[in-house]
Amino acid sequence: MPGGSPQTLRPFLWRAEQLYPDTEVVSRTHEGITRYDYGTYADRVAQLANALDDAGYGDGERLGTFCWNHHRHFETYFGIPGMGAQLHTINPLLPDKHVQYIVENAEDETIFVDQSFLPKLEGAVADDPDPFDSVERFVVMGESVPETDLDAVAYDSFIDGHSTTYDWPELEEERPAGLCYTSGTTGRPKGVEYTQQMLWSHTMALQTPQGLPLAEDDVVMPVVPMFHVNAWGLPFSATAGGAKHVYPGPQPEPADLAHLIESEGVTITAGVPTVWLGLMDYVKENDVDLSTLDRLVVGGSAAPEAMIRFFDDHGVELVHAWGMTETAPVGAVSHLKHDLEDADYETQLEKRSKQGLIVPGLEFEVVDDEGEAVPHDGEAYGELLIRGPWVTTEYFARPEATEQEFENGYLKTGDVVSVDEDGYIKIVDRSKDVIKSGGEWISSQELENELMAHESVSEAAVIGVPHERWQERPLALVVPAEDADTDSLAGELREHVLDSYPKWWVPDSVVTIDEVPKTATGKFDKQTLREEYGDKSMVEGRVPEDAAPE
Numbered sequence: 408m409p410g411g412s413p414q415t416l417r418p419f420l421w422r423a424e425q426l427y428p429d430t431e432v433v434s435r436t437h438e439g440i441t442r443y444d445y446g447t448y449a450d451r452v453a454q455l456a457n458a459l460d461d462a463g464y465g466d467g468e469r470l471g472t473f474c475w476n477h478h479r480h481f482e483t484y485f486g487i488p489g490m491g492a493q494l495h496t497i498n499p500l501l502p503d504k505h506v507q508y509i510v511e512n513a514e515d516e517t518i519f520v521d522q523s524f525l526p527k528l529e530g531a532v533a534d535d536p537d538p539f540d541s542v543e544r545f546v547v548m549g550e551s552v553p554e555t556d557l558d559a560v561a562y563d564s565f566i567d568g569h570s571t572t573y574d575w576p577e578l579e580e581e582r583p584a585g586l587c588y589t590s591g592t593t594g595r596p597k598g599v600e601y602t603q604q605m606l607w608s609h610t611m612a613l614q615t616p617q618g619l620p621l622a623e624d625d626v627v628m629p630v631v632p633m634f635h636v637n638a639w640g641l642p643f644s645a646t647a648g649g650a651k652h653v654y655p656g657p658q659p660e661p662a663d664l665a666h667l668i669e670s671e672g673v674t675i676t677a678g679v680p681t682v683w684l685g686l687m688d689y690v691k692e693n694d695v696d697l698s699t700l701d702r703l704v705v706g707g708s709a710a711p712e713a714m715i716r717f718f719d720d721h722g723v724e725l726v727h728a729w730g731m732t733e734t735a736p737v738g739a740v741s742h743l744k745h746d747l748e749d750a751d752y753e754t755q756l757e758k759r760s761k762q763g764l765i766v767p768g769l770e771f772e773v774v775d776d777e778g779e780a781v782p783h784d785g786e787a788y789g790e791l792l793i794r795g796p797w798v799t800t801e802y803f804a805r806p807e808a809t810e811q812e813f814e815n816g817y818l819k820t821g822d823v824v825s826v827d828e829d830g831y832i833k834i835v836d837r838s839k840d841v842i843k844s845g846g847e848w849i850s851s852q853e854l855e856n857e858l859m860a861h862e863s864v865s866e867a868a869v870i871g872v873p874h875e876r877w878q879e880r881p882l883a884l885v886v887p888a889e890d891a892d893t894d895s896l897a898g899e900l901r902e903h904v905l906d907s908y909p910k911w912w913v914p915d916s917v918v919t920i921d922e923v924p925k926t927a928t929g930k931f932d933k934q935t936l937r938e939e940y941g942d943k944s945m946v947e948g949r950v951p952e953d954a955a956p957e
């Protein structure tokens with residue numbers, strides 16, 4: 408290794424401790440607000456490492472977490488991988504059967520669990536104890552353990568009394584440091600391992616101007632959960648940059664987020680669009696001071712254009728990013744290229760609405776069904792293939808990669824994209840959500856955005872339903888805005904879609920619903936919608952003759 412030291416997470420914490428010992432970590436938990444500095448953080452991380460050492464870990468054992476975003480969870484982010492074990496973040500919002508499958512597949516030896524998720528975990532264990540055979544102990548995040556059937560200790564007593572210094576081992580960069588399962592929107596959850604080197608290189612890429620750079624004068628509030636893909640890597644990159652951390656804790660409501668932004672002076676925050684839709688509504692009805700907020704990062708699902716405009720109007724730059732569990736996760740960020748800085752607002756908006764430019768260090772290809780590269784003209788589309796130092800080439804505990812998933816070192820993302828002349832990647836749809844109508848494709852995602860841009864619509868999901876003649880037709884499931892006239896809504900939406908799209912894109916039916924069901928990562932749960940509304944009889948006979956692809 409000519410470089411002198413391996414690419415691991417440890418130097419990021421070392422630097423923060425050396426340079427910014429007084430910078431704060433702020434955390435909202437069931438105990439209220441906790442506030443300490445990097446100095447204390449580093450002490451507690453060392454105590455955790457010592458406690459884990461005493462428990463006999465340090466050789467790649469997988470230790471699970473089942474927690475919201477808070478300081479104790481953050482302590483596991485450096486403590487577990489730093490001492491040589493593997494941080495396995497488990498999504499507590501998944502159905503019990505997925506949690507059971509994940510723990511059994513990962514063979515977790517300890518599970519750190521939030522007090523609020525304890526009943527859920529107890530339930531999963533009671534329902535089927537076998538998958539939890541590997542678990543030696545449960546550690547409840549807090550000062551004490553509430554009454555529970557599980558054999559549990561409190562986190563604070565687990566680390567108390569241990570030394571605040573730890574002799575960190577020199578780890579090889581191939582050592583698995585993290586593990587996260589895809590949330591099963593594509594079937595059974597699949598485990599993705601992150602080595603020390605993958606997390607190091609992802610952090611360094613985020614820290615470039617083309618990523619989501621964080622510096623010592625930033626106050627970072629990751630709303631994106633730490634239980635899914637390491638909160639997009641922000642806890643690591645915020646530490647690398649020496650920024651102040653703000654963790655919004657259990658089930659943060661828009662009011663909690665607004666309060667933390669104001670009281671802690673948050674400069675950058677990140678989350679899925681549903682979180683920001685909630686904040687938008689809150690800001691419309693309340694007096695919220697967003698003046699410290701420079702950047703708001705949106706990813707996981709497409710950022711509606713209306714959302715970008717809204718935050719622009721409030722002086723907050725909305726940064727659109729794309730990624731997946733398999734890419735650790737950040738792969739593309741929608742920055743304006745230098746020569747677009749003088750372009751008119753609408754042109755800029757069109758670019759910024761796309762999922763972005765590939766971040767430095769990665770490579771991609773877009774190929775059609777025959778595997779041929781498609782032109783980068785903003786029109787042609789195909790599947791996005793991606794590779795790079797932090798993109799996985801396999802799934803955990805699976806005998807071998809399949810050709811549907813990987814090819815020549817590239818991950819087949821399952822995302823259908825176009826790329827324009829400037830290199831901006833636009834997700835047209837997830838391949839399984841694309842509606843194939845009369846041999847043509849309709850992007851469910853684009854239709855959703857169009858519908859959500861209408862003032863009478865609060866949320867909209869579009870699914871394809873089988874049709875005898877056209878194979879599939881779009882069905883829109885719409886949550887009306889509060890003062891919408893539901894009687895005229897379907898007609899209005901038809902006109903609205905027709906303004907920008909051909910007739911055959913117009914959904915055959917518009918069904919109003921109270922709420923769009925969400926997956927455990929806050930995305931529209933199209934699987935559930937398909938199960939409920941995907942019945943053929945929903946649309947048969949309702950397609951106007953002239954609504955066919957020409």
Ligand code: ADP
Pocket residue numbers: 588589590591592593705706707708709710727728729730731732733762820821822834836837928930
């Ligand atoms: P899962 O939903 O199965 O857990 P991930 O959380 O890894 O999977 O989500 C990855 C997928 O989310 C991507 O493949 C893509 O379809 C979608 N996605 C991520 N970011 C965006 C974005 N900015 N716009 C549209 N879709 C996105």
